[in-house]
Amino acid sequence: MINKLKNNTRIKLISFLSAIALWMYVMAVVDPEETRVIEDVPISISNMSELKENDLVIYPETELTTDIKITGKLSNIQKVKKDRIHISGHINDPIEGNNKIYLRANISERVSHEFKNDIEIVNLEKKIEELRDINVTVEGRLKDNIQVTKLSKDTVEISGPRSLVKQVSGVVGVLNVDEKKDSFSQKVKLEAIDKDGNKVDNVEMSRAYINVEATLLTQKNVPIKVNFSNTEEVDYNPEDYEFSKNSVLIKGKKEILDTIESIETKPVNLKDINASSPKDAILVIPEGILAGDKYITIKLKSTAKNSIEFNYSYEDIEIRNDTDNAQTADMDSSSTVKVRIEDAEDLSNVLKSDIVLYIDLSDKKLVNNEYEIKYDTRHKFDKVTIEPSVLEMK
Numbered sequence: 001m002i003n004k005l006k007n008n009t010r011i012k013l014i015s016f017l018s019a020i021a022l023w024m025y026v027m028a029v030v031d032p033e034e035t036r037v038i039e040d041v042p043i044s045i046s047n048m049s050e051l052k053e054n055d056l057v058i059y060p061e062t063e064l065t066t067d068i069k070i071t072g073k074l075s076n077i078q079k080v081k082k083d084r085i086h087i088s089g090h091i092n093d094p095i096e097g098n099n100k101i102y103l104r105a106n107i108s109e110r111v112s113h114e115f116k117n118d119i120e121i122v123n124l125e126k127k128i129e130e131l132r133d134i135n136v137t138v139e140g141r142l143k144d145n146i147q148v149t150k151l152s153k154d155t156v157e158i159s160g161p162r163s164l165v166k167q168v169s170g171v172v173g174v175l176n177v178d179e180k181k182d183s184f185s186q187k188v189k190l191e192a193i194d195k196d197g198n199k200v201d202n203v204e205m206s207r208a209y210i211n212v213e214a215t216l217l218t219q220k221n222v223p224i225k226v227n228f229s230n231t232e233e234v235d236y237n238p239e240d241y242e243f244s245k246n247s248v249l250i251k252g253k254k255e256i257l258d259t260i261e262s263i264e265t266k267p268v269n270l271k272d273i274n275a276s277s278p279k280d281a282i283l284v285i286p287e288g289i290l291a292g293d294k295y296i297t298i299k300l301k302s303t304a305k306n307s308i309e310f311n312y313s314y315e316d317i318e319i320r321n322d323t324d325n326a327q328t329a330d331m332d333s334s335s336t337v338k339v340r341i342e343d344a345e346d347l348s349n350v351l352k353s354d355i356v357l358y359i360d361l362s363d364k365k366l367v368n369n370e371y372e373i374k375y376d377t378r379h380k381f382d383k384v385t386i387e388p389s390v391l392e393m394k
Helices: 002-030 048-053 162-167
Strands: 033-045 056-058 065-073 085-091 097-107 112-115 119-139 146-151 155-161 170-176 183-193 209-216 218-225 241-243 247-252 279-282 295-300 306-312 318-320 337-343 356-360 370-372 374-376 383-387 390-392
Touching (some): 033 097, 048 056, 065 085, 065 097, 097 112, 119 146, 119 162, 119 183, 170 209, 356 370
Parallel strands (some): 033 085, 119 170, 318 356
Antiparallel strands (some): 033 065, 056 119, 065 112, 085 097, 119 155, 146 209, 170 183, 183 209, 218 247, 241 295, 306 337, 356 374
16 A cells, blocks of 8 residues: 555656656747737827927827837737837927937837837927918808808917918808898808918817808999099080999898988099090999999990091182281192091081181281181081191281
8 A cells, every 4th residue: 555655656746747847848949039020009209298388299290100029938929919018209309390209118028129210200390379360251042142240250360380370371161041031140160271272271270160240131223423523624425425334233231222322433534534545433332332343434435527628729718807908828829728527427518618718817926927727617517627727928
């Protein structure tokens, strides 16, 4: 019995020693050294508070990541998970422009590590704040008859990276109106846009919404009264002028619209208007009223003139009030006086005998014994031109 117990103890001891030897073998051979690369591990900036104090932000915004190589026993390597690796980076003396991030890793498992690059580069920009005007446009079925009367705020503060804020040319909101309302207030969302009307993302606004007050307008056509400034100085006939419009469509609150019977223009100088040079007359629009036109164009009507010419010899010219009958015209017998007649009416029935040329010696002499050649006629012409217009008497 005693011998049997001794044999069992010996067997157990041999088994125990064999197990230890097997474990040592497994640990040495089966659990070898291993290296593994973990990609795209997030990087956190350790001194973000310092960046904030200096009004610096990372721009363009990018997800900061790096690759890390870990080395250790296979059993330890297998325990390392990506979300249990903490990599931080510090920016020394941060400034605008490119900055270096110095990386450090914290891994709880018993492994060593090595960065693919232990320094990363990041761009920093100054965070600035600027004011931008708010512009509200009206859309919807009734947009042409809606007037925005008041905004709860006229400006909004834009903040963000310098280059982004500088892209923002304005802030817009859209008021959609499809139902008929006399007066109303509506909440409108704001959006930052660039000079081309495209939305600018990644900027902050001091407010995302404003309240817009608007009113439904009534409309009517009223005549335009042109204010000519010098009708006494110019031979003015309204029928001689052509206007691009004689009336204008105006919109506004009914109580204001009811008081308006016509729209005047700013003063227009008649001397500035001729057939070849039209003149724009600016409409004077009362406050609180919208008009379909801002100005009208005025031009002088072009009237085609009929003309006819006659030639007169010196013998055809009468000398009147020659008391001594001693004066004669100093004129070559071959010379002629040309008379040109212009008129809007037909001149085909006008005869040379209808126009009598004469000089009146009782008139004051001009120079060198010259007198003005005048004419008599029973007709009324728009224009009569005599050439030459004077005659020298001997």
